[in-house]
Amino acid sequence: MTILDDIIKAKQIEVDVIKAQRAADNRKRTVPLVSFLDAVNTQPMHVIAEFKRHSPSKGMINKDVEPAEQARIYQASGASMISVLTDYPYFKGTMADLVAVKEAVSLPVLNKDFIIDPVQIDRAYQHGADVILLIVGALTKEQFTNLYHYATAKGLEVLVEVHDETEVKTALAVDAPLIGINNRNLKTFETSLKQTEALAPLINTEKHVLVSESGIKTKADVVQVKAAGARAVLVGETLMKTSPEAMIKAFTEDLS
Numbered sequence: 001m002t003i004l005d006d007i008i009k010a011k012q013i014e015v016d017v018i019k020a021q022r023a024a025d026n027r028k029r030t031v032p033l034v035s036f037l038d039a040v041n042t043q044p045m046h047v048i049a050e051f052k053r054h055s056p057s058k059g060m061i062n063k064d065v066e067p068a069e070q071a072r073i074y075q076a077s078g079a080s081m082i083s084v085l086t087d088y089p090y091f092k093g094t095m096a097d098l099v100a101v102k103e104a105v106s107l108p109v110l111n112k113d114f115i116i117d118p119v120q121i122d123r124a125y126q127h128g129a130d131v132i133l134l135i136v137g138a139l140t141k142e143q144f145t146n147l148y149h150y151a152t153a154k155g156l157e158v159l160v161e162v163h164d165e166t167e168v169k170t171a172l173a174v175d176a177p178l179i180g181i182n183n184r185n186l187k188t189f190e191t192s193l194k195q196t197e198a199l200a201p202l203i204n205t206e207k208h209v210l211v212s213e214s215g216i217k218t219k220a221d222v223v224q225v226k227a228a229g230a231r232a233v234l235v236g237e238t239l240m241k242t243s244p245e246a247m248i249k250a251f252t253e254d255l256s
């Protein structure tokens with residue numbers, strides 16, 4: 001059993017709970033949908049800044065920061081989207097974090113979770129997500145395709161996460177406009193920016209917006225993945241641990 005298997009097993013139980021509570025929680029979305037893709041051509045490199053308290057590989061990253069406050073800092077520093085982890089068992093995130101962040105910023109908000117069922121997409125939509133993550137490696141091809149179309153039909157944008165060649169093919173089969181290469185292997189936690197360099201050539205980066213995810217720590221890292229074709233970086237730990245203002249500024253300036 002890998003950690004990803006464990007997470008997905010726990011998710012199945014969570015999905016059953018969401019289904020059981022669905023009748024009681026019929027909240028309506030009250031906030032506007034904000035597009036990430038519409039603004040993507042405005043600058044050469046975007047930072048998707050993540051609110052990440054805890055992770056299975058690093059343990060507690062930062063238990064003290066408030067999601068709304070951190071999101072305001074991310075937005076003021078030049079981030080283009082805020083990612084909020086809502087998995088509790090492994091990342092100590094909640095849907096309340098997502099709601100707080102959406103209320104605090106005008107940027108698009110990405111709901112980062114392990115989505116295996118349409119009820120989680122309904123829940124993300126209701127709680128104000130603009131973009132959801134689908135992890136191809138956690139789903140069968142059929143499951144992924146169904147969830148992808150379910151989300152886009154609701155007007156959500158989808159960040160399609162891939163980690164190998166077969167998964168890239170699955171993302172391209174639905175012509176996903178937003179593809180994230182996860183530099184971290186969710187089965188072993190091994191993290192290398194070489195993953196972005198290895199898989200980017202399989203993707204037409206003029207047509208698909210490529211995001212390099214995980215393990216981004218320095219400006220040199222950003223320059224490296226940009227050279228491979230990335231138009232955005234998804235950064236969690238680095239921004240939760242050090243001054244996010246200086247980091248986001250450095251990651252977005254002086255690039256062409």
Ligand SMILES: O=P(O)(O)OC[C@@H](O)[C@@H](O)c1c[nH]c2ccccc12
Nearest residue numbers: 182213214215216234235236237238
């Ligand atoms: O903290 P990092 O190394 O900057 O990584 C951020 C983000 O890419 C990572 O949190 C992530 C990428 N894909 C995921 C899927 C599930 C949970 C988390 C993730």
